[in-house]
Amino acid sequence: MPEEPSAIPLADVLRAANELVSAGLIKDYALGGALAAIYYTEPFTTYDADIVFVASDKTLSAGIPAIYSHLQSKGWRIEREHLLIRDFPVQFLAASGLTEEAVRKAKPIEYEGVPAKVFGPEYIIAIAASVGRHKDLARIEQLTSHAKIDKALLDDILRRYNLKLPKP
Amino acid sequence: MKSEMRQKLAQLPFEEKIRKVSELIRLSRKVKEQRVREHAEEYPQSAVRNPK
Numbered sequence: 001m002p003e004e005p006s007a008i009p010l011a012d013v014l015r016a017a018n019e020l021v022s023a024g025l026i027k028d029y030a031l032g033g034a035l036a037a038i039y040y041t042e043p044f045t046t047y048d049a050d051i052v053f054v055a056s057d058k059t060l061s062a063g064i065p066a067i068y069s070h071l072q073s074k075g076w077r078i079e080r081e082h083l084l085i086r087d088f089p090v091q092f093l094a095a096s097g098l099t100e101e102a103v104r105k106a107k108p109i110e111y112e113g114v115p116a117k118v119f120g121p122e123y124i125i126a127i128a129a130s131v132g133r134h135k136d137l138a139r140i141e142q143l144t145s146h147a148k149i150d151k152a153l154l155d156d157i158l159r160r161y162n163l164k165l166p167k168p
Numbered sequence: 169m170k171s172e173m174r175q176k177l178a179q180l181p182f183e184e185k186i187r188k189v190s191e192l193i194r195l196s197r198k199v200k201e202q203r204v205r206e207h208a209e210e211y212p213q214s215a216v217r218n219p220k
Contacts, residue, residue, distance in 0.1 A: 007190035035186070042177035043188040045196055112183060145171070146178040 009086045010035070010049065011112040016071060016085070017051050018115065025067050029053040030106035030117040032099070032127070033091075037139050039109070039118045040147035048082060048089040052119070054103050055094050062094035098126060098161050121147040122154040129163045137166050 020026045030036070033050030057063030071083055082089035095103045102123035109118050119127070121143050128136035128143075143149065158164065177185070 007193050008186050010186055035189075038185050038189060039182050040178065042174045043180075043185040043192065045192040046189060047193065109182065111186075146175060 007088065008035075008049070009088055011114045012085055013049050013051065013088075013090050014111055014114045014116040016074065016076070017053070019074075020053070020067060020070065023070060024056055025063055025070055026053040027056050028103050028117075030103045030119050032093070032102065032119050032124070034139070036119040037124050037143060040121045040124075041139075041142040042146065044142075048091055050091050050093055052093045052095045052099050052103055054100055064092065064094070067092055098123070098130060098157070101157075102127065120153075121149055122157055125149070125154060125165070126157045126161060126163055129158065129165055130161065132166070140165065 014031070017026075017029045021028065029051050031039075031049065032052040033048070034044070034046035035049050038044065038046070053062075053067075055062035057066070068078060068083065071085075072078065075085075076090075077084040079089065082091055084090070093099070102119045103117070105123065106117035106119050109116055125140050125143050128139045177188075180188075
């Protein structure tokens with residue numbers, strides 16, 4: 001029986017993000033959110049991908065109309081706050097402050113031959129601490145249990161952004 | 169899930185983990201669809217009253 005294609009077209013998502021950099025529509029990007037956490041933890045269910053980008057356009061719109069227009073010309077569809085590639089939702093989120101630093105310091109990876117970057121575990125934890133939803137707290141627990149964390153780096157990030165980890 | 173099993177899964181290559189997430193999504197959709205079907209069979213009138 002032929003293998004069913006992956007429901008998550010992550011290589012296509014990363015390729016598209018690289019094209020946005022080449023086209024000058026964004027300066028840099030990294031994979032964030034649940035898929036970034038999964039890079040370091042056991043797999044768990046998630047229904048979208050978060051691409052966090054440093055905008056080339058520093059106006060309020062962060063160049064999002066041009067990004068959407070470029071991706072639509074490549075066959076992506078828009079559905080509410082998501083862009084869909086092969087029915088898989090992707091959010092393009094403009095970075096600022098902590099998330100911009102997370103993009104700049106992200107770990108270079110290669111996914112199915114596509115070069116990309118993924119948030120470091122210390123930044124994922126700090127961002128989760130700043131958001132603080134139930135699923136973010138679970139993410140912190142997963143990462144502290146299963147990822148190699150640079151404690152000094154994490155403490156430095158938490159201190160600079162005035163964040164605290166939840167008490168276990 | 170046992171901690172050793174979680175640790176083992178955490179060490180899989182990223183591509184393999186993404187394939188597993190895809191399987192989880194497919195399973196979750198299947199279960200959801202099955203629940204909707206079962207609900208429609210158990211309560212056929214609710215489907216008439218609320219066709220959505």
